[in-house]
Amino acid sequence: DAKTTQPTSMDCAEGRAANLPCNHSTISGNEYVYWYRQIHSQGPQYIIHGLKNNETNEMASLIITEDRKSSTLILPHATLRDTAVYYCIVRLLYGGATNKLIFGTGTLLAVQP
Amino acid sequence: DVKVTQSSRYLVKRTGEKVFLECVQDMDHENMFWYRQDPGLGLRLIYFSYDVKMKEKGDIPEGYSVSREKKERFSLILESASTNQTSMYLCASSSIRDNYYGYTFGSGTRLTVV
Numbered sequence: 580d581a582k583t584t585q586p587t588s589m590d591c592a593e594g595r596a597a598n599l600p601c602n603h604s605t606i607s608g609n610e611y612v613y614w615y616r617q618i619h620s621q622g623p624q625y626i627i628h629g630l631k632n633n634e635t636n637e638m639a640s641l642i643i644t645e646d647r648k649s650s651t652l653i654l655p656h657a658t659l660r661d662t663a664v665y666y667c668i669v670r671l672l673y674g675g676a677t678n679k680l681i682f683g684t685g686t687l688l689a690v691q692p
Numbered sequence: 693d694v695k696v697t698q699s700s701r702y703l704v705k706r707t708g709e710k711v712f713l714e715c716v717q718d719m720d721h722e723n724m725f726w727y728r729q730d731p732g733l734g735l736r737l738i739y740f741s742y743d744v745k746m747k748e749k750g751d752i753p754e755g756y757s758v759s760r761e762k763k764e765r766f767s768l769i770l771e772s773a774s775t776n777q778t779s780m781y782l783c784a785s786s787s788i789r790d791n792y793y794g795y796t797f798g799s800g801t802r803l804t805v806v
Contacts, residue, residue, distance in 0.1 A: 613794065622696070622782050622797025623735070679725070679750070680784075680795055682735035 582606070583667045588687040591661075597654040599686050601667030604648045610671055612643060613680070614652045616663040623666065623682070626652065657690045664688075695719050696798040698783050704804045711770040713801050715783030722787055724766035725795065726750075726758065729780040741766055773805045 584602040591597040603612065611630050615623040627634055627641045629650075634641045640653040654661055666685040699714035715724065725740040727750075737750030739758040747758050755777060759767045766785075770777055780802050784795040 615794075620800070622784070622799055623795070624797070625794040628794065679737055679740065681737075682727075684732070684734045 582669050582681070583683055585665075585667055585683065585686045587684070588689065590689050590691055591654075591657045593659060593690055593692050594656055597657040597661065597688055597690070599652040599654075599665050599667075599688060600649065601652070602649045603667070603669045606647050606669050610669045612641065612647075612650050613668045613670060614639070614641065615666045615668065615680075615682075616661075617666070617685070618660075618663040626665075657688075659690050659692060662688060662690045696783055696785055696796050698781075698798040698801045700801050701799065702802050702804075704806060705770075705773050707774060707805055709770075709773045709805075711773045711803070711805075713768040713770075713781055713783075713803070715766045715768070715798060716764050717766075717783075717785040717796070718764065719785060719787065719796065720763065721785035721796075722763070723785060724760065725784040725786075726756075726766065726768045727782045727784065728752070729782060729800075735782065738768065775805050777803065778805045779803060 611628050613628040614626040617623040626638050627636055629641045629643055643650045664685040664687050666682050696717045705711050723742050726738045727735045729735045736752050738756050739750050741747045741760040744763050757769045780800050782800045783798045786795045
């Protein structure tokens with residue numbers, strides 16, 4: 580079973596920041612938080628991952644609370660092309676193929692014009 | 693620069709047919725995976741492979757088998773297709789050499805069994 584809880588859906592106005600929350604209260608000390616997104620009719624795409632420090636890349640920022648029980652993915656200036664299902668996943672960094680990605684049902688982000 | 697390629701985007705097969713779904717990656721990844729995706733159920737892992745000729749069952753292997761004869765190719769086989777195997781099938785690959793240990797997915801094969 581997925582170890583994360585996300586809202587089913589969210590709306591965001593184009594050009595505004597989209598803040599997608601994720602709860603992972605049972606996360607263990609060596610598990611990372613990963614975010615993927617899936618645009619309609621495509622395969623999931625990696626966005627970002629982190630352990631305990633905030634992370635930023637060209638796509639998004641990841642804010643992890645100090646107790647690591649929740650996190651927020653931030654898309655700073657959402658565009659219509661960011662409309663997708665966003666998955667928050669916790670997993671170990673190491674372990675090869677046996678360290679599988681387990682997807683929940685994610686959050687459908689709808690960016691409105 | 694497509695890196696994980698699934699042979700068919702759409703496929704229609706008849707009940708009882710043997711179906712092959714092919715996946716090829718050009719990143720020299722050790723690990724390959726097959727998922728299926730259904731509305732309301734998310735992505736579910738069918739099988740995965742961490743090396744040539746090696747395979748492991750995922751969460752829903754019943755009715756499926758896999759083959760990995762070469763590192764770059766991972767085939768999903770439906771021995772006798774049934775209507776409840778109508779789904780979107782997604783292939784992915786990963787490598788312990790990647791600095792993010794993430795998966796790269798293909799675009800998917802939408803299979804309809806009639």
